[in-house]
Amino acid sequence: MSSFPLVERDEASAAFYDAAARGELLMQRGPSGAVLPPEARTDPDSGSADLEPVVVSGEGTLVSWVVVHQAPLPALAEAVPYVSAVVELAEGPWLMVRLLADDPAGLRAGAQVRARFVPSGSEEEPGEVLPVFEPV
Amino acid sequence: MTGTGLNSAIAGLGLTEMGKVYGRSSTSLAAEAVRLAVADAGLGLGDLDGLLVSAGVKQDVNVNLAAVLGLHDLAVLNQVNAYGATAGVMVAQAAQAIAAGAATTVACVFADTPLKPKQSAGAAWGSGAKRPGAPRNLRGMAGWSVNSGATNPNILYALCARRHMERYGTTSEQLAEIAVAQRAWAVHNPLAQMREPLTVADHQASRWIADPLHLLDCCLVSNGAVAVVVTAADRAASLAQPPVHVWGYGQAHAPRRMHAGSDWGLVTPAGRSGPAAMRMAGIGVDDVDVAELYDCYTYTVLVTLEDYGFCAKGEGGAFVSDGRLAPGGKLACNTGGGQLSSYYMWGFTPLSEAVIQARGDGGVRQAPRNDVVLVSGNGGILEHHSTLVLSPHERGPHERTAA
Numbered sequence: 038m039s040s041f042p043l044v045e046r047d048e049a050s051a052a053f054y055d056a057a058a059r060g061e062l063l064m065q066r067g068p069s070g071a072v073l074p075p076e077a078r079t080d081p082d083s084g085s086a087d088l089e090p091v092v093v094s095g096e097g098t099l100v101s102w103v104v105v106h107q108a109p110l111p112a113l114a115e116a117v118p119y120v121s122a123v124v125e126l127a128e129g130p131w132l133m134v135r136l137l138a139d140d141p142a143g144l145r146a147g148a149q150v151r152a153r154f155v156p157s158g159s160e161e162e163p164g165e166v167l168p169v170f171e172p173v
Numbered sequence: 174m175t176g177t178g179l180n181s182a183i184a185g186l187g188l189t190e191m192g193k194v195y196g197r198s199s200t201s202l203a204a205e206a207v208r209l210a211v212a213d214a215g216l217g218l219g220d221l222d223g224l225l226v227s228a229g230v231k232q233d234v235n236v237n238l239a240a241v242l243g244l245h246d247l248a249v250l251n252q253v254n255a256y257g258a259t260a261g262v263m264v265a266q267a268a269q270a271i272a273a274g275a276a277t278t279v280a281c282v283f284a285d286t287p288l289k290p291k292q293s294a295g296a297a298w299g300s301g302a303k304r305p306g307a308p309r310n311l312r313g314m315a316g317w318s319v320n321s322g323a324t325n326p327n328i329l330y331a332l333c334a335r336r337h338m339e340r341y342g343t344t345s346e347q348l349a350e351i352a353v354a355q356r357a358w359a360v361h362n363p364l365a366q367m368r369e370p371l372t373v374a375d376h377q378a379s380r381w382i383a384d385p386l387h388l389l390d391c392c393l394v395s396n397g398a399v400a401v402v403v404t405a406a407d408r409a410a411s412l413a414q415p416p417v418h419v420w421g422y423g424q425a426h427a428p429r430r431m432h433a434g435s436d437w438g439l440v441t442p443a444g445r446s447g448p449a450a451m452r453m454a455g456i457g458v459d460d461v462d463v464a465e466l467y468d469c470y471t472y473t474v475l476v477t478l479e480d481y482g483f484c485a486k487g488e489g490g491a492f493v494s495d496g497r498l499a500p501g502g503k504l505a506c507n508t509g510g511g512q513l514s515s516y517y518m519w520g521f522t523p524l525s526e527a528v529i530q531a532r533g534d535g536g537v538r539q540a541p542r543n544d545v546v547l548v549s550g551n552g553g554i555l556e557h558h559s560t561l562v563l564s565p566h567e568r569g570p571h572e573r574t575a576a
Contacts, residue, residue: 042311045316046313103323103384104381105323107327107382109322110325129432130432135322145339
């Protein structure tokens, strides 16, 4: 089992994982111009459900983080301890992400972070490439 | 308003055995709690014309409970779900149905059986109680979400607590004060699952679940059921128990906004629900004698105290320190031990203890004053909130009794 359990795409997520494989972070943009997380269904500023894909910088800041010691799911049993975080992208949206931090005790709110891309699954059974974050 | 039929009161309370209660379904426990609450009020099941049902983690009790109880002629029947805020929402709905003349006597019941023999409390949550043992779906965007690792309430509440710590300097030792105070109350609660006294050092030494939350920052998981019977205040006065009058209620919902500027985790909908309920009751926060606050985590208590106005935003850590919430402290809070130490029945934990305190039935743990009892419910990840203001006195121009 991997630190990053194997992920399979579906039709709705294909563009997101294709972008990740290219080293790009794909979000959505609504008619108001607001950049929204991939799971958003509505642009809250306009009420519109008409969202288009947009590649963002992958730069952001740390809002909050947790060092997880008790795995919440069997699939994450090999991953503990790990850091889960909320990051605020430069374009505005907040994402719940895995944060690869060598020194969790040194983390502070507001710290600069950036996206990097890691494979899920294992060498024998590779899955989709996943965006994760790391301190700059 | 005094004495009009428009006001409601809680006339009956029923609690089943709670904790590691195995071999019984949620429905069976729910039925027992309703029978106990009705009998406590001095009524019969046939006196009920309303039933509101709340399911917990397992989501396996519903409106079919009416048939199980032989209730074939109801005016009001519904399943209510606002997660941990449900209990307060149910009592408000019952009070509104009574005020509108839609029903006269409404039972509100919660039941849950997430615990199984030889399974840890964490596993009862983490495996997804709906489909135990089934592998988690790692397809599509859900696969990325699972890989974030932030997939259960422990971790999500820990993210909120960390945010508060970073913004305001709140410490784990301050959260420990809440756990220690509540355990000191639980020592005197025969219904409590955890009755051994705790110290701050015990809290600090308890294992990390999701740093900054230790094991002793987290609620229990319990099997059991609780019910209350709500009826018109003037009718309640002639029943078996001293009425617990419903002076005010409020609810507010703020599904989290994941965007720059969001105050998720720092400010909760308690900030709207609490003042609304207190305004309706004609009281201010300084009038509160007993606060029964939803405590899925120690942090939930701290942030609710701030949002209700017991202290300024960011000062919750200092407020809960020096034993303020413990027996003999300045604010009687979670006097049964709460969900951290007594039993985990969602909003029916604070509600049941509020009824006990308002009746003066707390025994050794009875708060010195009980004229105004505040009850909170919190659901989602600090996203849903309900508030009740209860009192042993009829609603109306209030004069406080002498201390």
